[in-house]
Amino acid sequence: xxxxxxxxxxxxxxxxxxxxxxxxxxxxxxxxxxxxxxxxxxxxxxxxxxxxxxxxxxxxxxxxxxxxxxxxxxxxxxxxxxxxxxxxxxxxxxxxxxxxxxxxxxxxxxxxxxxxxxxxxxxxxxxxxxxxxxxxxxxxxxxxxxxxxxxxxxxxxxxxxxxxxxxxxxxxxxxxxxxxxx
Ligand SMILES: C[S@@+](CC[C@H](N)C(=O)[O-])C[C@H]1O[C@@H](n2cnc3c(N)ncnc32)[C@H](O)[C@@H]1O
Numbered sequence: 001x002x003x004x005x006x007x008x009x010x011x012x013x014x015x016x017x018x019x020x021x022x023x024x025x026x027x028x029x030x031x032x033x034x035x036x037x038x039x040x041x042x043x044x045x046x047x048x049x050x051x052x053x054x055x056x057x058x059x060x061x062x063x064x065x066x067x068x069x070x071x072x073x074x075x076x077x078x079x080x081x082x083x084x085x086x087x088x089x090x091x092x093x094x095x096x097x098x099x100x101x102x103x104x105x106x107x108x109x110x111x112x113x114x115x116x117x118x119x120x121x122x123x124x125x126x127x128x129x130x131x132x133x134x135x136x137x138x139x140x141x142x143x144x145x146x147x148x149x150x151x152x153x154x155x156x157x158x159x160x161x162x163x164x165x166x167x168x169x170x171x172x173x174x175x176x177x178x179x180x181x182x
Pocket of ligand 1: 006071083
């Protein structure tokens with residue numbers, strides 16, 4: 001859920017939706033952001049939970065999944081919440097994302113889509129292709145690749161800082177939106 005962007009869009013589109021986040025603060029921010037009137041009718045649920053275990057949803061019930069996980073530990077979303085995958089190094093993060101992918105596959109109806117947004121990371125001067133490594137988790141979980149969308153990134157916090165530096169690398173200025181199909 002993060003701050004609830006996806007749920008806000010679902011509400012505007014009149015789609016029923018359930019949003020999950022491990023961080024109770026995210027749940028309350030999302031609930032605040034959802035307090036607006038609109039012409040469409042929908043049922044929106046928020047829930048504190050771990051995306052690696054969606055046991056409150058039966059198999060093959062969901063029409064569409066839209067998820068935006070942390071980019072490993074590039075931004076830490078909490079100071080130590082158990083299950084928060086933004087606290088994990090790349091390999092542990094990918095282990096957890098494989099569990100997320102399997103749960104996504106289980107709850108989605110056959111033929112339906114799962115959209116995942118993620119970016120690559122740079123550590124110690126090297127690019128770690130986190131996007132493609134995470135894509136493999138979803139393929140191993142059983143999904144097919146329907147689309148790979150490159151999304152340009154604008155106004156990154158660090159861009160101005162790096163522009164001033166005498167650097168010998170390119171700034172990462174894109175993210176991926178993978179569209180997987182069950
Ligand atoms: C990149 S943010 C999502 C931002 C969101 N797209 C928005 O517009 O606000 C990633 C979120 O994943 C959450 N998160 C981390 N580990 C999780 C887990 N195991 N299960 C569910 N959510 C988790 C974090 O608390 C954070 O809110």
